């Protein structure tokens with residue numbers, strides 16, 4: 001079947017930067033719900049729309065169509081004591097930008113650790129980069145009603161619900177560990 005709104009698409013991919021340095025070899029294929037649900041980059045959906053399993057292509061996506069330009073204002077320095085231990089560079093937390101409201105919660109990556117301070121970067125790790133995707137569609141299937149209602153894929157490589165969903169962090173808990181795929 002062809003890729004269209006409300007199909008679940010399995011894509012093997014390899015991600016490089018514009019200089020062809022490998023960023024991700026996509027050992028696990030990407031499985032997403034097609035049709036503007038923001039499960040993947042809009043440029044990828046645009047490229048794959050109407051295609052069949054077996055379709056392969058390479059596309060380059062500029063930063064403005066991927067994860068945006070790098071914004072130095074999204075760096076912040078936090079007291080180390082406010083973050084959980086053990087702490088490692090590359091760990092990611094959900095938090096608020098300087099002066100932000102609850103609705104502005106975003107993902108911060110630990111980029112520097114000092115004795116008592118930590119540098120957190122709110123930019124997406126791929127911000128400011130042109131991305132080159134080698135894509136190969138390996139499967140297309142209709143989405144279930146439940147998947148459409150949830151706006152994401154269930155099952156293998158998809159979204160897993162656990163029983164704790166809904167317990168939003170406690171008062172004063174500004175940094176919750178957040179799984180990133």
Ligand SMILES: [Zn+2]
Pocket residue numbers: 150152154159161
């Ligand atoms: Zn769901």
